[in-house]
Amino acid sequence: MRWIKASASVLILLITILWGVCALYFGDSAxxxxxxxxxxxxxxxxxxxxxxxxxxxxxxxxxxAYGTVFGLVLLYWLSIAPSNQRHWQADAEKLAYATFEGDSVTVHDIRNFDYRSEFDYRPAYYTKTFDLNKLQGVDLFSVYWMGPAIAHTILSFDFGGNDHLAISIEARKEQGEGYSTIKGFFRQYELIYFVADERDVIRLRTNYRNNPPEQVYLYKLQGPIENAKRLFLEYLRKINELNEKPAFYNTLLDNCTTAIWMRTLANRDHLSFSWKILLSGYVPEYLYEAQRLDTGLPFSELQRQALINPLAQTADQAVDFSMRIRSKSNH
Incomplete structure (x- = not known):
């Protein structure tokens, strides 16, 4: 027992030392x-x-002595506050927001950049009004670049035809700042919901990101349309909240996938939490097992058919980009 207690004390010290070093090293966004x-x-x-x-x-x-100093470090870290007033990268300068009138929702500052390369683009935004009664469903994009376990997930709300509104939950980066998984644990990034035209946020990943290249899969989610409406409104509620009350991105607790799951809690029949949500590359498989995707095909075949990179690269700047990447009926 003495050996076990000593080992536990050493392990706790090592973990807190590592955490404290990182918290002090990264500081308040610098x-x-x-x-x-x-x-x-x-x-x-x-x-x-x-x-x-x-x-x-x-x-x-x-x-x-160590406990006292660690307590001070913890208090310092907890005092770091999120802000919307930083020198943001050009693609993250604007926060979208929504206004409501009956069943109509007007979304402001929808991103629709014109890309020449991943980092060479012409910023552009537009405002569009959506009729909640025309919402037809929700699609899931899974973006892979480092193996099967990790993916970036994006939801897109389908209002029919070419009217698709994509929302990508990401870390909001400052000028000259790169993304670091480790920094994402230490209050280094604010949280942003990029509200974008699919020709922007999807085409960026299929056509212009090459280091490393990204593979994008598109799945049509199954479920009651009322659930889709509640989810859409919950997204917009959070987007408006972030305009008034910024929040930190967190690599584990508030990222592109766990935040989606949190938003789905607006629906009573939401999926239970699973390790496949933490290992986000397995989210499509989890949805398939829960019958939230079309189960008429084996998952391996559904996944093969869901790859849209060739379609997106052919569509490129076409105004009907969203329709073209859905040209295969078995998405």
Missing amino acids: TGWPQRVLAALFALLGVATLISLAFARWRKYGLI
């Missing part, structure tokens, strides 16, 4: 020499505390 110095000093304190565990005389004092 890493400069003060953050590096503080992170190094905290690491040294952590090592000294680990050494003190071997000496009964110093163990108590080491743990008290």
